[in-house]
Amino acid sequence: MGRIPCCEKDNVKRGQWTPEEDHKLSSYIAQHGTRNWRLIPKNAGLQRCGKSCRLRWTNYLRPDLKHGQFSEAEEQTIVTLHSVLGNRWSVIAAQLPGRTDNDVKNHWNTKLKKRLSGMGIDPVTHKPFSHLISEIATTLSPPQVPHLAEAALGCFKDEMLHLLTKKRIGFQFHQQFPNNAPSTSHVKNEENDTVEKIKYGLSRAIKGSDKNWETNGGATSSSFHDNGGYSNYNFANLLNDEDGSPWNQSLCSGSTCTAGGELQQQQQQQRNKKTSNGNCEDSGKEVVTTRNGSTTTMFNSDCVLWDISSDDLMNPMV
DNA sequence: AATGTTCTCAACCGCAGAGGT
DNA sequence: TACCTCTGCGGTTGAGAACAT
Numbered sequence: 001m002g003r004i005p006c007c008e009k010d011n012v013k014r015g016q017w018t019p020e021e022d023h024k025l026s027s028y029i030a031q032h033g034t035r036n037w038r039l040i041p042k043n044a045g046l047q048r049c050g051k052s053c054r055l056r057w058t059n060y061l062r063p064d065l066k067h068g069q070f071s072e073a074e075e076q077t078i079v080t081l082h083s084v085l086g087n088r089w090s091v092i093a094a095q096l097p098g099r100t101d102n103d104v105k106n107h108w109n110t111k112l113k114k115r116l117s118g119m120g121i122d123p124v125t126h127k128p129f130s131h132l133i134s135e136i137a138t139t140l141s142p143p144q145v146p147h148l149a150e151a152a153l154g155c156f157k158d159e160m161l162h163l164l165t166k167k168r169i170g171f172q173f174h175q176q177f178p179n180n181a182p183s184t185s186h187v188k189n190e191e192n193d194t195v196e197k198i199k200y201g202l203s204r205a206i207k208g209s210d211k212n213w214e215t216n217g218g219a220t221s222s223s224f225h226d227n228g229g230y231s232n233y234n235f236a237n238l239l240n241d242e243d244g245s246p247w248n249q250s251l252c253s254g255s256t257c258t259a260g261g262e263l264q265q266q267q268q269q270q271r272n273k274k275t276s277n278g279n280c281e282d283s284g285k286e287v288v289t290t291r292n293g294s295t296t297t298m299f300n301s302d303c304v305l306w307d308i309s310s311d312d313l314m315n316p317m318v
Numbered sequence: 319a320a321t322g323t324t325c326t327c328a329a330c331c332g333c334a335g336a337g338g339t
Numbered sequence: 340t341a342c343c344t345c346t347g348c349g350g351t352t353g354a355g356a357a358c359a360t
Contacts, residue, residue, distance in 0.1 A: 015354085016354085016355095036345080037345075037346075038344085038345075050345090051346090054346075054347090058347090087349065087350090088348090088349090089348075089349065090347075090348060090349085101347090101348070101349080102349095105349070105350085109350095
């Protein structure tokens, strides 16, 4: 004996609501309120299930609802709250007047989640992928570590492949790879080649995992910053094992981090510092001007993997 | 212009908890 | 206490729109 259905499904209409139905429901609720959803469709003359009426009202017809684009402030609120609360959409929506949990959930799933992934940030933990890899690596005994890239690849491959292939990024190998790097001479199977390169990138990230990532106050969290924040986060930094985690050092200003915007700015300036020929002072990096005039950091030598401009990060491949 | 692919978001589903009897 | 009903929540789906080829 299961519970009885909320309505006779054979006799109810489903799918998109018509303006007439909206009007009937709104008029009825304006007069009688929203008590007893089971009776509302019957009394309002609607061939709809009570649940469907409730959803239509709460997600669309309520007069206090805000329709249209989410503002930057709203997005920042969602990301910040999500880093603390997880998928508690109703709680998050309660902090955004006029937005429903459905709105917030949809916006997260279609925009914000992809945007974070595109920046190399895990949308579940709000930590950079490289940080997650290093955390996993520290829990494994040395013999297991070589297999970590393979395992991590299973988690991140799709996002990375999406990013890499969707943007039609051509890998550029300005110099020789080190001994264990994948060969680029045969691009017959582009995807497999890409996978190999990702594996290599992950292994590079792991290589730096014994560095102290907690130099700036411990756990990471995420939020958008007024002066760029995530947008300044260069995906290729995931591979930069020279200066530790840029995330912890300069980009983390969420609830559990203490790094200030000033430090962040200084370090960003440091990163952007160029020599007279336009190249970064950091070895292995080369800043080039791209298709639309924005700058792109190309990693050569043993860091060559990604070509992602700052604009790409602001507007990831979605 | 036609076709295929991807994205968006309204709507649906099933489950869990609250409250009433 | 046990059962029933209602409501709210989060995950998922699918139609239509937008975009790419």
